[in-house]
Amino acid sequence: MEHAPLSQLEQRLMAHLQLLYPTLDHKELxxxxxxxxxxxxxxxxxRPHRNLWDQSDVMLITYADTLRKKGEAPLETLHNFVKSKLACCISAVHLLPFFPYSSDDGFSVMDYTTVNPSSGNWDHVSSLSEDFKVMGDLVINHCSSRSMWFExxxxxxxxxxxxxxxxxxxxxxxxxxxxRTSxxxxxxxxxxxxxxxxxTFSHDQVDLNFENPDVLIEFLRIIRLYLEKGIRWFRLDAVAFLWKIPGTTCINLPQTHEMIRLLRLMIEHYAPxxxxxxxxxxxxQENLTYFGNANEAHLIYNFSLPPLLINSLVTGNCNHLKQWLMSMPPAQQGTTYLNFIASHDGIGLRxxxxxxxxxxxxxxxxxxxxFGGKLSSRTTPKGEAKPYEINISLxxxxxxSAHQGPDQWQFARFLCAAGVMMALEGVPAFYIHSLFGTENDFERVDNTGHFRSINRHIWDMDELDHALNTPTHHQKVFNSVTNxxxxxxxxxxxxxxxxQYILHMGENLFAFWRQSLDRRQSLFAVYNMTDQPQHFNLSELNLIATxxxxxxxxxxxYEDHLGKVTLMPYxxxxxxxxxxKIKDD
Structure with a gap:
């Protein structure tokens, strides 16, 4: 009996499985x-190397229950707010884990297939996906010690x-x-x-064993459910730690990269x-390897951006930011960076x-x-505690500034940071609290005992509406950033x-040139990173005279292409x- 030849998909899948599970029947698996x-x-x-995004793509990062309104499911409240207030300026919503959980604000998942009833249900997620691209968290490295699996x-x-x-x-x-230090x-x-x-993370977050192919099969079932519910963007949480081999660092192992390639193969064949x-x-440099050969991540987080950009703005010196960006390779077509300054976690220091x-x-x-921030640490292989992240609201x-302390330039500095992130190569992602200028939530830290809670404030919708409709810094931030x-x-x-090309204009001015893919639009972005006025000559930018x-x-x-420009602080x-052409609201 002759067997039908294997399809290209089957051959590629078997190649991944053979590297991950060399002793098993790869065809059957x-x-x-x-x-x-x-x-x-x-x-x-x-088709490979497709850009699944353009300049209109901007992501909102939020918990499902960050906005709460009496008598309404938080996911419904979020959808109504995003649709009415943000449809003009975002295209995608990253919903942080919205499943039943036991700790870590969602990242200790008890049941991957159920929406936390306190936030809503799958219909709310699917409804949101009809108006925006939705990114869901695949908490793939570990699950809750209170999950059915662990029981x-x-x-x-x-x-x-x-x-x-x-x-x-x-x-x-x-x-x-x-x-972590545990x-x-x-x-x-x-x-x-x-x-x-x-x-890897806490004793309530027990690492899954992907050496067992049944774990892979279970996660394929979970991913398929998410796809059926409208989720199209997938964030692979803590994926660098996925595969373990005692005697090694147990991070960034070849099998981890192979697993990402396998998951991408399956997902993009289901939903191109x-x-x-x-x-x-x-x-x-380790982070960059997750692009693979444009066959692993479509996007990787630009984790160096938050600490380097914040450091530049509080010191007034952008040299490290420039040097880092000059070392970053342009992303291949079909891949790009996810730029952010703040997130539900802290400012990573690694x-x-x-x-x-x-x-x-x-x-x-x-x-x-x-400025009210807290410091979280990790344990090095030598058993030493080392700074891991700073917990603070943006x-x-x-x-x-580092040399003067709090000053009158907070708003200008904040908007400058947003302006840098929006203009860099990649897709910008705004943590919801960065749209409101939410302050440190010390009360929440006291209540939870966790430093990360400082930047996980819960807004009552009536209070937020009032803050955005009266002369507050929240209103000023929201209107300025969205405009x-x-x-x-x-x-x-x-x-x-x-x-993108980085320009050299001294340590106080951060500048770069962007040019559209069709080369018709050129754009020079120049930022004063200091609390003092700075000057530059337009002749330094080589503007096209015509x-x-x-x-x-x-x-x-600017009609005088050789004129002098003065930038006020930030x-x-x-x-x-x-x-x-800017679209109307």
Whole structure:
């Protein structure tokens, strides 16, 4: 009996499986993967190197329940707010984990298939996906110790009995890279005796064992559910730690990259418009490897941007920011960067390794502490505590300078930071609190006992409406940032893959040139990163003499191409030879 030749999809899938599971029947496992995903083996491969985004793409990062209104599901409240207030300036919503959880504000998932009833239901998620691209978190490295899977593990029944990574407490695990200070292993009583399970993050977050292909199959089932509910962008949370081999660092292992390629293969064959984003809060050069050969992540987080940009704005010196950006390779077509300054977590410090000196890092940390920030640490392989992240709201992080402390330039500094992020190569992502200028929430820190709660404020919708409709700094921030986003989304030179060159204009002025993919629009972005007026000559920018140049921020036209420009503290210009048409609200 002759067997039908294997399809291209089957061959590619088997190649990944062979590297991950060399002793198993790869053909049978491939068949199981495809049937679990409801995927026809004859499905054609999507064309590679497609840009699934353009300059109009801007992401909002938020918890499902950040906005609350009495008598309404938080997901419904969020959808109504985004649709009525932000449709003109964002295209995508990153919903942080919205499942039942036991700790870590959602990242200890108890049930991957259910929406937390306190936030809403799947219909709310699907409804949001009809108006915006929705990114969901795939918390793939670990799950809650209170999940059904872990209860089954302790009882010795499936699914779950073989789902978690066990280790010998006497093994040499000194090389393991950790993002936390808690002990790596947790002792657990099971039906078969005492076991030690691997916990990269906390003892409530038990690491899954992807050496067991049943775990892969289970996650394919989960991903398919998310796709069916309208989710098209996938954030692979903490994915760098996915595969473990005792005696190694257990981070960024080849099998981890192979697993990402496999998941991307499956997802993009099911939904060619789907996008994979890897969350890898690690040193910059390691982070870049998650692009693969344009066959792993479509987008990677620009984790070095928040600490370097904030450092530039509080010190008035942008040299490190420039040097880092000059070292960043232009992303291949079909890949790009996700730019952000603030998130639900803190300002990561590992991405500054090799970029800031110890003295500069200490100055940054002390400045943030002065502005109300907290410091979280991690344990190094040598057992030493090392700064891991600064926990602070972006509004407070930019409340002053390192040398003077709090000052009158907080708003200008804040808007300058937003203006930098919007203009850089990549897709900008705004944490919801960065749209409101939300302050440090010390009360929430006291209530939860966790430093990260400082930037996870819950807004009552009536209070937020009042803050946005009266003369407050919240109103000023919201109106200014959203107006700037409307301008940004209309400029072809801000396409995530448009050309970018860093300009050299001294340590106080941060500047770069962007050019649209069709080369018709050129745009020079120049920022004063200091609390003093700064001057430059337009002759330094090599403006095309035959074009009319307009600052898209102030709408001022510059007819004298050799003239002198003065930028007030933290002021910036977007000088363009053509103006994109801004859509009406």
């Amino acid at each position: 491939a068949r199981k993967c495809l049937s679990t995903f409801f995927l026809d083996p004859a499905t054609e491969s999507p 089954n593990y302790k009882a010795g029944v499936e699914p779950g009995a073989t789902f978690f990574y066990e280790a010998d407490p006497n093994a040499d695990l000194s090389a393991v890279v950790r993002p 002990p790596l292993l947790r002792e657990v009583k099971t039906q078969t005796g005492e076991k030690y399970v691997w916990c 418009e789907a996008v994979i984003i890897t969350e890898t809060n690690i040193p910059n 991405p500054t390794e090799g970029l800031l000196s110890e003295w500069e890092l200490e100055t940054l940390i002390n400045t943030m502490k002065r 509004w407070d992080a930019l409340s002053g 700037l986003l409307k301008v940004r989304r209309a400029q072809p030179a801000f396409h995530p893959n448009a050309t 074009d009319i140049w307009t600052d898209l921020v102030s709408e001022q036209v 002021q910036f210009v977007w000088l363009a030879n053509k103006k994109g």
